[in-house]
Amino acid sequence: MNPSTDQTVILGGGFTGLFTALHLSQQRYPLPIILIDRKERFIFKPLLYELLSNEMDVDLVxxxxxxxxxNSGVMFIRDTVQAIDLHQRQVKLTSSLRYTYRHLVLALGSTTGYFGVKGARENTLPFRTAEEAIALRQHLRDCxxxxxxxxDPQQRRTLLTVAVIGAGPSGVELAATLADLLPKWYAKLRGNIAEIRVVLLNRGTEILKGDINNPLRETAQTSLQQRTVGVELLMEAEITAVHYHQVEFKRHNHLEKLQAATIVWTAGTTTHPLIEALPISDPFRDKQGRLKVTATLQLPEFPAVFxxxxCAVNGEDPLPPTAQVAYQQGAAIARNLQAIVEGDQPSAAEVNLRGTLLKLGLGESAANLFDRFEIKGKLGHLIRQATYLQLLPTPAHNFNATTDWLTNEIFYRYNQPKRSARVWQWIGGTVAIAALLGSSLLAWRVTQPEQFNRFWRKTGLPTLFEQ
Known part of the structure; x- marks a missing residue:
């Protein structure tokens, strides 16, 4: 039992939880900060595909x-939360430790949702954590x-077929990555890459429907066909069951089956069990069971809890469950916790959607900047990598003023109402992109110096950066 009650406890070390803790540390928050997560490592989820493909260093992602x-002053506890008592302000862990809090931050995320599909949990591979990405990589290499x-051609065809269920951003990005990656691996084994199949199944009529990445739908759909092996799209495919090496689905009133040794489930998420178990009234939950929060990201019935x-949604201003939203919410929660301990009132969280980024194969991406400019291909990939490198919580990038300026310049400033001629927007956009590309090179040099020096030696850039 920890006797202290004058402390802030953060449950979940994802974007919201980790960045709440880091921002509190930067603000010199006066109360003890405890971050609890069942994993040893933080996973930068937008770069999960790079972990799968080994495109980026493991320790970076x-x-x-x-x-x-x-040296942050944050106490990290690796343990699993067993129960949360909001009335007693206490958290119980599976190790039997209990922590009483003055303020609690719920950042537990969500879990993979199988929505009652028979055999889906047992016969598919999820793709949400680092461990799952590594398991998928090993499974694919074995196949x-x-x-x-x-x-036997039929057995070989099954082994070389990958079915990705769900055509949201995760499914699209994963299918595009695998359609380039698997031929690369198989060619090294002297296999016939024409035998590889990547099939993307979706219940709806189009990919990325209703998603924040919807403006990139046409680009994504074209790109899926242009991979090393084209991704096969099966739309209006309602999954009815998943068996060992087989997906069963209904399409146009006909029951069909797809043989595949690799079946990956990216069809959605569901509310975390600990969030479901909280004593929150129905009016303060949405249809998915997520917690409705106030504009300040507090629970209406328990204002000591953020x-x-x-796992949360602002009913008046619902936002997509993306990394950029969670990152900004972490900063907002930290500001409000600081305000409360200083005797001030918490303020409404301001979350700005700063464009969208979509990985569309090895070394290719699409970037939707300012909701005005779409940049794709190699340049889009460079912008995506640079943007995410700027958010990586490493000592080289933590809360750097340049980072804040860069992201605001690129993704926020140019979303303001038009006040000047279009030419100035183009000039501003060009300058911002140039700055982003420069920051990408700097981030590359900081995080992977040997690779950077080897790649750019002939250009003289390493010497320039040293100067």
Whole structure:
């Protein structure tokens, strides 16, 4: 039992939880800060595909909390939350430890939702955590190895078929990545890459429907067909059951089956069980069971509790469950906690949607900047990588003033109402993009110096940066 009650406890070390803790540390928050997560490492989820493909260093995408929180004053506890008592202001862990809090931050995220589809949980691979990405990578490599040793064409076809269920952003990005990655791996094994199939199944009539990335839908759909092996789209496919190496679905009133040794489930999420168990009245939950919060990100019935990320929603201003939203909510919660301990009133959280970024294969992405400019291909990929590198919670980038200026310049300033001629918007956009590209090179140099120096040696850039 921890006897202290004058402390702030944060449950969940995702974007909202981790950045709440880091911002509190930067603000010299006077109360003890405790961050609890069941994992040893933070996973930068937008770069989960780079972890799968080894496009980026593991420690960059999947760093240890111990390293991220070094000298921050934040106490990190690796444990699993067993129960939350909002009335007694207490959190119980599976280790039998209990923590009583003055303020609580709920950032537990969501869990994979299977929506009652028979066999889905048992026969599919989820793709939401680093461990799941690594497991998928190993499974795929095993399938490719086995395919090289099997003469039967039908068995080999099953081993070389990947079914991705769900055509939201995760499904689209994963399918695009695999359609480039698997041929690359299989070619090294001297296999026939034409035999590889990547199939994207979706219940709706189009990909990315109703998603924040919807403006990039046409670009994404075209890009899926232009991968090393084109992604096969099966729209209006309602999954009825998943069996071992088989997806069963209804399409145009006909029951169909797809044989695939790899079936990945990206069809949606559901409310975290701990959030479901909280004593929150029905009027203060949405249809999915998420917690409705006030504009200040507090629970109406329990104002000592803040919530953000996937487990919460502002009923008056619903926002998509994305990393950029969770990141900004973490900063807003930290500001409000600081205000409360200083005797001030908390203020409404301001979350600005700063464009969208979509990975569309190895080394290719699409970026929708200012809701006005779409940049795709290699340049889009560079912008995506640079933007995410700026948000990585590493010592080289933590809350750097340049980062704040850059993201505001690129994704916020140019979303304001038109007040000047279009030419100035184009000039401003060009300058912002140039700044972003420059910051990308700087981030590359800081995070992977040996690779940077080797790649750019002939250009003289390493010497320039040293100067």
């Amino acid at each position: 999947w760093p240890r909390y111990e390293k991220l929180l070094h 490719l190895q086995r395919a090289t040793q099997i003469a 919530a953000g990320g996937d």
